[in-house]
Amino acid sequence: MVDFPGFSLSGAVASFFLILLTMKQSDDFKVIGPAHPIVAKIGEDALLTCQLLPKRTAIHMEVRWYRSEPSTPVFTYRDGAEVTEMQSEEYRSRVEWIEDDTDKGSVALKIYNVQPSDHGQYWCHFQDGTYCAETSLQLKVAGLGSAPDIHMQGTVESRAQLVCTAEGWFPEPEVYWENTTGEKMLTFSEHHIQDEDGLFYVESTLVVRDASAETVSCVIHSPILSEEKGSAVSIPEKLQTELASLQVIGPSQPMLVRVGEDIQLTCYLSPKANAQSMEVRWLRAHRYPAVYVYKDGDHVAGEQMEEYKGRTVLVSDAIDEGRLTLQIHNARTSDDGQYRCLFEKDGVYQETSLDLKVAGMGSSPAITMKEWKDGEMQLICSSDGWFPQPHVQWRDTEGKTMPLFSEALTQDHHGLFHVETSLLVRNSSIVNVSCSISNSLLGQEETRTFSLSGW
Template identity: 70%
Template structure:
């Protein structure tokens, strides 16, 4: 590692790149890279090579490999020593300079264990005194993932629904369906996401309405490697599966859960069937990642959404009857929405939907006077902690609705609503007013009443009290000054008499 006594690293780096981009000299040598992208598979090693022309026996004193900008350093070597302080964290211990080709004027950087994040442009830069040259290289990262798996939903009115899934691909692969004759079939929906490692999961849905189709194939194709994997499903065979004749039953009404409480999502097979050998998953719109996955008698944590890890528990004491309950601890507003409970066996699944509604009853309203001008008073009613968006109203003594002057609803970091609503009244409008905030799902409300007459009376008494105190203080000050003046005059008179 290079040591620069008397200089800070940031100052050295700034000076280096200032020279790098502002002090180029007439060409004495140049740097060239490969004419085509460098292809590397995930998990393998990549070799990035650039060459100095004409060939030199000695390399320039400063060599730097970087990504998007000169500060994103992959590898740097100055005066024969590695400058590790400049190196990006994700490349430390993963890159090395291969020196075998130096006599030929070539420089090769080896990146071990290629990841999806390594994909993209690189720059190879050399500097000798005040002269520098650089070239760019394109590294294309690719990976072939799992074979597609075809899931079939039991017979429905619209026909048969097939879902093809695969994971571990990079870049995003192409998905397509074919019938037994090789004719392409059109997906009704496609979905893809990148996992925490940057690899793609893909999902494509096909609805088969043609009863004559016996077999259907799903293909996953990598456009960079020009490689693909496929799977085929026999529809008549799958229709003989045990699950094809079963139904999944969920709650018929929406599930209401208050913020902070525990959620229970229960579903069961009908007629009652032992589900120990089945895979059961709770989903939000897509097969993967899932809210919870039960398979082979265990919880499959690697397929669970990050936000549900550590918050879920499965109640499976009635699994022999096909009844399972998922508990989600400490309900938050982000849990609100539609869920699906899916039982699957040997590629055939049945599912039921569950409608979860998260509710929050906020704080009691607080009414304050925020302004008085031109004979008008502006009142502000505020409250927080509501979900979903609350219903806000002002009412008079007879419970008649009074139009608000303004209303502002905002959501905090936890998704709860904070409401502020104002009412503009005249001073002659000396009555009670009520601010009412209600939760439309719970049918519960919180209210606060404000008496303008009491407020004005309180204000008047406060004004009288303050004025009285000020008047008393003024009288006291005058009397004190008069007393002091009289004392001084009496003293002078005594002196004159003597």
């Protein structure tokens, strides 16, 4: 490692770009790389190589490996030593310079423990004095994830809905369904989510029209490795399981909760059945990540959506009767919408949907006045903390609606609405006006009256 006393990063970057401006493409030598992309599996090591032509020693040259920015290299070798001052943070302690053939102009860089973020283009750059040459190469990172799981919903009008899920794949895999003869089947929907590590979760849905004698397979294929994993399911067999004859029941009407209150999502099996050995999920649009997952008698924290972590409690005292309640603390505007409650056992699931309406009453309106023009007055009414979008009205002394001059609605980072509306008063005989802001879900309003006497 080379240390530079009094080293300044900003000064080094400026010097580097100054060098770039003065460098010339070499007619003396060129750089070549591998003819084909380098393939490495996640967790393995990757070896990047390039070669000077004609062959010559590179011991006293600068060799720089970089991605998009030469100023933040993956690795820099200069005068026989590693230079780390400007090295990209994600590659520190993960790369090694292989010196075996440096005297012949052949250089190699090993990247340890390859990650999805390492996928892409790299540049190998040689500099000899003011002359330089470089080439690019591709590193293709791939990871085989889990084998697909197939979950089946009980039939409705002889149709069965199958959901295939898998996780841990990279890059985004191909998903397809096929029947017993190997023919591909038309997918109803498909959903891909990339997690914080860059790995993909996939969810594919198939609707089978005739469930009486179907066996189907779900296949997940890696386009880079040309490898795949598959699972098959026999629908008639699944329809003989316990859960296939049950229903999941939820509230018949939308649930209404105020911002800041606790939410209770209750669903149950009918007829009553012990759900202790079942998996129960509360979902939004997709199976993963979930609002809450109960499995093997415990909460599965790793599958929970970030916005619900630390806010959920499961009430399971009636689980032996198939009744469960999920409490979500401190309702937010983002909680508004549809939820699904799903019971699953032996690869068969039944579900119901629950509609949640979140409402927030805002502050009492504040009214201010300013002179407009030609003796007219402009009244401005404002209020904060409303959800959903409120309805605003101005009324005169007799309670008649007055036309708005302007209205603006904005949402803060909590999703709550701030409303600001204005009214032009031209008639000096008007004594009082009122500004009313109402929440249609709660059937409530906040009103402020303003006196114009003496105007």
